[in-house]
Amino acid sequence: DQQVKQNSPSLSVQEGRISILNCDYTNSMFDYFLWYKKYPAEGPTFLISISSIKDKNEDGRFTVFLNKSAKHLSLHIVPSQPGDSAVYFCAASGFRDDKIIFGKGTRLHILP
Amino acid sequence: KAGVTQTPRYLIKTRGQQVTLSCSPISGHRSVSWYQQTPGQGLQFLFEYFSETQRNKGNFPGRFSGRQFSNSRSEMNVSTLELGDSALYLCASSRTGRKGSYNEQFFGPGTRLTVL
Numbered sequence: 001d002q003q004v005k006q007n008s009p010s011l012s013v014q015e016g017r018i019s020i021l022n023c024d025y026t027n028s029m030f031d032y033f034l035w036y037k038k039y040p041a042e043g044p045t046f047l048i049s050i051s052s053i054k055d056k057n058e059d060g061r062f063t064v065f066l067n068k069s070a071k072h073l074s075l076h077i078v079p080s081q082p083g084d085s086a087v088y089f090c091a092a093s094g095f096r097d098d099k100i101i102f103g104k105g106t107r108l109h110i111l112p
Numbered sequence: 113k114a115g116v117t118q119t120p121r122y123l124i125k126t127r128g129q130q131v132t133l134s135c136s137p138i139s140g141h142r143s144v145s146w147y148q149q150t151p152g153q154g155l156q157f158l159f160e161y162f163s164e165t166q167r168n169k170g171n172f173p174g175r176f177s178g179r180q181f182s183n184s185r186s187e188m189n190v191s192t193l194e195l196g197d198s199a200l201y202l203c204a205s206s207r208t209g210r211k212g213s214y215n216e217q218f219f220g221p222g223t224r225l226t227v228l
Contacts, residue, residue: 043222100145
């Protein structure tokens with residue numbers, strides 16, 4: 001039973017445009033959400049997080065939106081840059097424990 | 113500040129063998145979590161250790177075990193290896209393992225295990 005779903009295995013976006021990565025979750029007990037970025041041969045690196053008491057969190061070019069009623073979150077990258085080409089993982093954790101559940105990832109390709 | 117280190121980086125074993133992977137967290141971090149990454153399943157949580165105690169556990173068989181030492185270094189052991197255990201094993205450390213942007217997880221580069 002996959003509790004965190006990233007339904008798009010890959011996404012291609014033109015450099016300079018907006019990249020939107022989507023994530024759905026099924027467990028209403030999740031109250032903290034994170035995005036990680038992973039380059040080949042490296043471990044994931046933390047990008048941005050959002051608590052369930054918020055619906056938006058912004059950090060530079062990265063903004064995460066949370067729609068609790070739809071159990072959906074998205075990561076917006078504006079403008080997209082070549083270095084943004086990587087695999088992006090959506091993750092969530094609940095207030096019962098701090099175990100982090102990851103999605104399967106979306107590979108983002110930024111096209112020149 | 114040194115990052116999370118994992119040894120070895122690559123490992124080849126045969127079915128039925130056992131393997132031990134090592135993780136050294138960032139200095140001052142007391143929580144260490146282990147994940148298995150496979151192409152089809154993404155990152156799956158194995159377990160988390162804090163102050164030498166297993167605090168959280170994922171849905172993996174008992175062949176997967178771990179421990180944490182007093183200096184917060186952690187080891188993960190897989191016994192009776194199966195072909196399906198071939199994966200990238202990632203270790204992540206954080207100060208306390210509790211939620212909060214101040215307590216993000218930092219990942220190591222991983223150990224690539226191949227079971228033949």
